[in-house]
Amino acid sequence: xxxxxxxxxxxxxxxxxxxxxxxxxxxxxxxxxxxxxxxxxxxxxxxxxxxxxxxxxxxxxxxxxxxxxxxxxxxxxxxxxxxxxxxxxxxxxxxxxxxxxxxxxxxxxxxxxxxxxxxxxxxxxxxxxxxxxxxxxxxxxxxxxxxxxxxxxxxxxxxxxxxxxxxxxxxxxxxxxxxxxxxxxxxxxxxxxxxxxxxxxxxxxxxxxxxxxxxxxxxxxxxxxxxxxxxxxxxxxxxxxxxxxxxxxxxxxxxxxxxxxxxxxxxxxxxxxxxxxxxxxxxxxxxxxxxxxxxxxxxxxxxxxxxxxxxxxxxxxxxxxxxxxxxxxxxxxxxxxxxxxxxxxxxxxxxxxxxxxxxxxxxxxxxxxxxxxxxxxxxxxxxxxxxxxxxxxxxxxxxxxxxxxxxxxxxxxxxxxxx
Amino acid sequence: xxxxxxxxxxxxxxxxxxxxxxxxxxxxxxxxxxxxxxxxxxxxxxxxxxxxxxxxxxxxxxxxxxxxxxxxxxxxxxxxxxxxxxxxxxxxxxxxxxxxxxxxxxxxxxxxxxxxxxxxxxxxxxxxxxxxxxxxxxxxxxxxxxxxxxxxxxxxxxxxxxxxxxxxxxxxxxxxxxxxxxxxxxxxxxxxxxxxxxxxxxxxxxxxxxxxxxxxxxxxxxxxxxxxxxxxxxxxxxxxxxxxxxxxxxxxxxxxxxxxxxxxxxxxxxxxxxxxxxxxxxxxxxxxxxxxxxxxxxxxxxxxxxxxxxxxxxxxxxxxxxxxxxxxxxxxxxxxxxxxxxxxxxxxxxxxxxxxxxxxxxxxxxxxxxxxxxxxxxxxxxxxxxxxxxxxxxxxxxxxxxxxxxxxxxxxxxxxxxx
Numbered sequence: 001x002x003x004x005x006x007x008x009x010x011x012x013x014x015x016x017x018x019x020x021x022x023x024x025x026x027x028x029x030x031x032x033x034x035x036x037x038x039x040x041x042x043x044x045x046x047x048x049x050x051x052x053x054x055x056x057x058x059x060x061x062x063x064x065x066x067x068x069x070x071x072x073x074x075x076x077x078x079x080x081x082x083x084x085x086x087x088x089x090x091x092x093x094x095x096x097x098x099x100x101x102x103x104x105x106x107x108x109x110x111x112x113x114x115x116x117x118x119x120x121x122x123x124x125x126x127x128x129x130x131x132x133x134x135x136x137x138x139x140x141x142x143x144x145x146x147x148x149x150x151x152x153x154x155x156x157x158x159x160x161x162x163x164x165x166x167x168x169x170x171x172x173x174x175x176x177x178x179x180x181x182x183x184x185x186x187x188x189x190x191x192x193x194x195x196x197x198x199x200x201x202x203x204x205x206x207x208x209x210x211x212x213x214x215x216x217x218x219x220x221x222x223x224x225x226x227x228x229x230x231x232x233x234x235x236x237x238x239x240x241x242x243x244x245x246x247x248x249x250x251x252x253x254x255x256x257x258x259x260x261x262x263x264x265x266x267x268x269x270x271x272x273x274x275x276x277x278x279x280x281x282x283x284x285x286x287x288x289x290x291x292x293x294x295x296x297x298x299x300x301x302x303x304x305x306x307x308x309x310x311x312x313x314x315x316x317x318x319x320x321x322x323x324x325x326x327x328x329x330x331x332x333x334x335x336x337x338x339x340x341x342x343x344x345x346x347x348x349x350x351x352x353x354x355x356x357x358x359x360x361x362x363x364x365x366x367x368x369x370x371x372x373x374x375x376x377x378x379x380x381x382x383x384x385x386x387x388x389x390x391x392x393x394x395x396x397x398x399x400x401x402x403x404x405x406x407x408x409x410x411x412x413x414x415x416x417x418x419x
Numbered sequence: 420x421x422x423x424x425x426x427x428x429x430x431x432x433x434x435x436x437x438x439x440x441x442x443x444x445x446x447x448x449x450x451x452x453x454x455x456x457x458x459x460x461x462x463x464x465x466x467x468x469x470x471x472x473x474x475x476x477x478x479x480x481x482x483x484x485x486x487x488x489x490x491x492x493x494x495x496x497x498x499x500x501x502x503x504x505x506x507x508x509x510x511x512x513x514x515x516x517x518x519x520x521x522x523x524x525x526x527x528x529x530x531x532x533x534x535x536x537x538x539x540x541x542x543x544x545x546x547x548x549x550x551x552x553x554x555x556x557x558x559x560x561x562x563x564x565x566x567x568x569x570x571x572x573x574x575x576x577x578x579x580x581x582x583x584x585x586x587x588x589x590x591x592x593x594x595x596x597x598x599x600x601x602x603x604x605x606x607x608x609x610x611x612x613x614x615x616x617x618x619x620x621x622x623x624x625x626x627x628x629x630x631x632x633x634x635x636x637x638x639x640x641x642x643x644x645x646x647x648x649x650x651x652x653x654x655x656x657x658x659x660x661x662x663x664x665x666x667x668x669x670x671x672x673x674x675x676x677x678x679x680x681x682x683x684x685x686x687x688x689x690x691x692x693x694x695x696x697x698x699x700x701x702x703x704x705x706x707x708x709x710x711x712x713x714x715x716x717x718x719x720x721x722x723x724x725x726x727x728x729x730x731x732x733x734x735x736x737x738x739x740x741x742x743x744x745x746x747x748x749x750x751x752x753x754x755x756x757x758x759x760x761x762x763x764x765x766x767x768x769x770x771x772x773x774x775x776x777x778x779x780x781x782x783x784x785x786x787x788x789x790x791x792x793x794x795x796x797x798x799x800x801x802x803x804x805x806x807x808x809x810x811x812x813x814x815x816x817x818x819x820x821x822x823x824x825x826x827x828x829x830x831x832x833x834x835x836x837x838x
Contacts, residue, residue, distance in 0.1 A: 192630060375831060412785055419793040
């Protein structure tokens with residue numbers, strides 16, 4: 001039996017015992033983990049130094065920064081684990097009680113998913129975050145991170161295992177294969193009956209590979225080609241603030257805006273102001289300017305790069321914004337239907353009627369009226385945390401918190417009923 | 420573009436319009452469909468005769484019976500469609516309203532899944548049932564049934580399409596490929612971005628093929644190796660009634676019992692009584708007797724066929740019951756963990772403590788205390804209908820009714836909030 005398969009068999013056994021552990025005990029584990037991570041920060045940093053040394057020739061500075069831990073970042077990770085412990089117990093939920101005419105009492109109760117596999121990139125903080133969310137929700141996790149962070153993540157997982165054992169829990173609640181080749185990822189994707197849910201976290205390529213190859217239930221996450229549509233009735237200042245925020249506050253994340261649709265009757269007023277806001281003012285303020293990629297009609301109003309057709313189907317994750325003029329809210333809705341990834345799309349408007357039409361017509365996980373798409377996030381939605389943002393419709397949609405890491409079972413109480 | 424792909428593109432477009440259709444309009448469509456099916460019963464029966472004639476040499480009498488329609492069965496189908504119309508609108512649900520400190524108002528509202536593909540066997544009644552459930556829940560369906568029922572199903576779909584157009588809806592809300600080869604099924608399973616959810620309905624082979632090959636989100640349904648555990652404290656009569664009902668009331672369905680676990684301290688009293696009830700009494704009453712497949716210890720108490728190891732991992736769907744003596748409720752739980760498909764498993768007991776242990780320890784979609792496993796059914800659970808019974812943990816578990824055919828979206832209302 002391969003390492004991954006052996007790990008999964010042990011994980012499944014551990015999951016059955018863990019599913020009935022009290023919320024108190026799960027929190028005890030989280031506090032023990034937070035403390036252990038802080039206590040052993042030096043050892044984690046030593047492993048991290050080795051990872052960074054080895055990765056330096058292979059990856060660029062941005063990726064190195066995502067890989068790097070510091071004492072402060074470790075303290076931040078530990079704080080995050082304690083914050084997860086403080087959240088409400090997602091398993092303490094009786095979702096429904098049904099009493100049938102024949103006297104059967106059916107209770108629908110929240111239970112853990114079981115074994116959750118997470119495939120992610122070389123980000124050591126995800127190792128601790130994902131494990132904390134799984135422990136809090138009664139799930140066993142198998143963490144398959146990127147190879148560049150292997151030493152750091154392995155150290156973190158080792159520390160977590162010892163902390164689990166210290167509070168009387170099974171070390172197999174948190175697992176990480178030593179194999180970081182494609183092979184271990186493929187094994188996780190195809191372990192039918194052993195992996196209850198697979199969650200990929202990372203770039204479009206990783207997610208696509210999981211969706212294409214997974215035989216176990218998989219949740220598609222993260223890719224965001226997000227739109228803001230500036231309606232003819234939009235308040236100009238609001239429309240400028242929202243687009244600047246959605247585009248520039250953190251361009252590398254999935255809820256950042258990639259495309260701005262503008263109603264033709266406001267375009268002459270809006271586009272020059274937008275260009276001033278996103279290009280000239282930002283240069284004057286020493287901030288990175290946004291490259292505007294303009295449709296033909298927009299090019300007649302302001303200067304900018306001519307947009308190609310692929311610009312409206314690209315998750316730039318950069319200071320680039322595709323701009324298109326449309327004739328109506330309906331055309332905006334149609335464009336979004338054809339080009340959005342169904343993550344987050346919004347309208348800026350003062351018309352209740354157009355807001356209603358947009359909300360009804362746009363089939364995305366989050367649909368905004370007069371707010372930045374950047375709010376699509378577990379914390380901002382009041383969930384207190386986030387394991388990922390689902391862009392599929394099955395199981396969960398949008399930010400996934402602790403409740404989305406649970407399923408339910410029906411418990412049926414009778415006194416001899418037959419059918 | 421292939422037929423299936425063209426169909427899916429049209430289905431996706433139709434789904435976007437259909438998602439905002441009122442509950443009234445969807446019900447109007449269902450009533451029009453019910454009426455049309457009754458009105459054109461003769462044409463359906465003519466198509467059905469051709470199907471049966473062609474299938475006679477290929478399939479056995481049981482399968483022919485599932486394929487056969489009669490005037491009464493068509494009336495039953497139409498009645499079923501009207502009953503679906505009478506159920507509450509699953510889209511008229513605001514699932515949650517969150518008001519954030521920054522003033523954002525987030526509404527989590529129920530919406531249709533979108534395009535639902537259903538792959539099923541040669542059962543014309545499923546064609547109408549599945550379409551009705553999808554229409555009621557605002558979904559567009561692609562129905563890929565077995566080839567032996569093709570003419571009948573195509574006629575039913577044709578009638579439904581005309582009825583949809585008559586009430587002003589799109590004929591593309593209900594779709595069926597003319598290709599009934601493996602190719603069309605494979606295309607549905609791999610149409611990433613066009614099929615929102617795939618639901619296989621049928622035997623273990625069909626479901627396995629979908630789970631293994633699907634790249635689109637798929638719900639594993641139906642396979643049921645269901646257990647009843649007779650605890651040492653069980654009331655004998657109750658235990659006999661429940662096992663007879665769970666095993667013999669309809670052995671061919673997924674919620675029928677396949678395995679009976681018996682506590683050793685009640686086995687001497689229970690097993691002879693069980694044999695009398697399931698074998699001798701049934702023969703005397705002219706009913707089909709149950710073949711008992713006994714573990715070694717059980718064979719020392721009553722006569723019967725010696726069970727092989729595979730008998731405890733087989734969905735017999737027949738008058739066969741595997742019987743095993745266990746030493747404790749814990750051993751019963753362990754056996755179920757190792758051999759159950761996670762569909763429906765129960766305990767017969769008078770001990771609250773053992774009931775609690777069993778309910779906590781068994782991780783199946785439905786866990787029973789003193790009732791027949793046969794109740795795992797949308798109707799019996801008060802859902803009024805059923806598109807299938809999920810045996811996976813993602814999205815839905817157990818009987819799936821109208822609510823399980825929906826997802827949700829978040830609508831976020833702001834007045835210019837930025838992050």
